[in-house]
Amino acid sequence: MAVKTFTWLLLVCWATASGAQRQSWQIGGAGLAWSEGDSAVVLIDFDSVPGAIQPVYIDPDKSLFSLFTGWEPLKEPRELTYVEGETPRAWKGSQGNETTAHNGTYMVDGDSMSFNPPVSSNPESVWYTIDLAVPVPAHRFGFFTPPRGFRSDGIPFAVDAVPAYEVSIAAEGDPSWLEGSQPYKRIGPLIANVAENFVARVQIEFPRQYVRFVRYKRKTSLLDSGRGGNT
Numbered sequence: 001m002a003v004k005t006f007t008w009l010l011l012v013c014w015a016t017a018s019g020a021q022r023q024s025w026q027i028g029g030a031g032l033a034w035s036e037g038d039s040a041v042v043l044i045d046f047d048s049v050p051g052a053i054q055p056v057y058i059d060p061d062k063s064l065f066s067l068f069t070g071w072e073p074l075k076e077p078r079e080l081t082y083v084e085g086e087t088p089r090a091w092k093g094s095q096g097n098e099t100t101a102h103n104g105t106y107m108v109d110g111d112s113m114s115f116n117p118p119v120s121s122n123p124e125s126v127w128y129t130i131d132l133a134v135p136v137p138a139h140r141f142g143f144f145t146p147p148r149g150f151r152s153d154g155i156p157f158a159v160d161a162v163p164a165y166e167v168s169i170a171a172e173g174d175p176s177w178l179e180g181s182q183p184y185k186r187i188g189p190l191i192a193n194v195a196e197n198f199v200a201r202v203q204i205e206f207p208r209q210y211v212r213f214v215r216y217k218r219k220t221s222l223l224d225s226g227r228g229g230n231t
Contacts, residue, residue, distance in 0.1 A: 065108040068132065072096075073103045075129070075178075089131040092116065094181045104128050113146050123163075123224060127184050127217040135171045135210035141191060142203040143216065161200045164221030167192040171210040187215045196221055 045056045056067065072082060072089045074096040081087075089096070090104040097103060106114040107128055146157040170188035177185040191206040 066110045068108075071105040071108060073098050073105045086133055088133045090128065092128050093125075094183070104130075107143075112144075113148065115146055123218045123220050127215060129187070130214040130216075131173075132212050132214075135212040137208055138169075138211040139208040140203060140205055141167060141169070141214060142201070144201040159200050161198050162202070162218065163197060163223035164195050164219035165192065165197065165202075166190060166194070166217050166219055167204060168215050169206075169209075169211045170213040170215075172212060184217060187213050195219070196223055 045054050048054060068088045070081075070087055072079070072087055073091055075089065075091045076095070077087065077089065088108075090108045091097075092102045092104040102116060104116075106116055108130060143162070145160050145162075149157045151157065151160060166186070168186040168188050168190050174187070176182075177187050192202075192204045
């Protein structure tokens with residue numbers, strides 16, 4: 001099947017004093033208060049208004065990935081503008097690919113109809129790594145299939161659940177799986193390891209923790225024998 005990946009991550013943001021000079025800050029105004037409860041779903045925008053900051057409230061029905069820009073489809077981007085720890089990445093397999101059929105950024109681009117074509121011959125060869133560039137507090141990850149369209153055998157994408165998968169997460173990168181051309185490895189704790197799945201829209205809850213990297217892997221399932229082995 002064609003998989004569309006998204007996530008809704010709750011963030012906890014805080015401010016720290018920097019430099020020798022202290023200033024008085026007044027935070028607040030109309031709408032929600034900048035309380036401890038609200039801070040779990042608020043980002044701070046430093047760029048829209050020069051010299052000022054403003055809150056960006058996270059819509060629980062909207063993917064947090066949409067707040068990130070400049071996604072790179074390669075593990076080692078060639079662009080001179082790429083900065084480690086600042087530029088988000090989403091790559092397929094070991095190194096990533098910029099071609100339309102294998103571009104990992106389609107998984108996080110906010111377009112529910114963009115996806116990577118199915119791979120039926122070897123489902124286990126399909127895996128993606130998402131790098132948010134910095135660790136953020138998170139407790140939920142999910143993915144879904146396109147809401148419209150059909151597989152070649154007539155099955156609607158909207159009900160074409162991923163037969164089996166696993167998802168692991170990490171707060172930081174590790175050379176054992178991040179550097180060079182590496183075969184598939186789990187990058188950290190598993191938050192899901194599902195042998196048979198019948199749900200097209202998946203949401204995975206896990207204890208809140210810092211997450212920078214998410215790795216999704218398609219696994220072979222007994223369900224593949226009746227579904228053509230699509231991923």
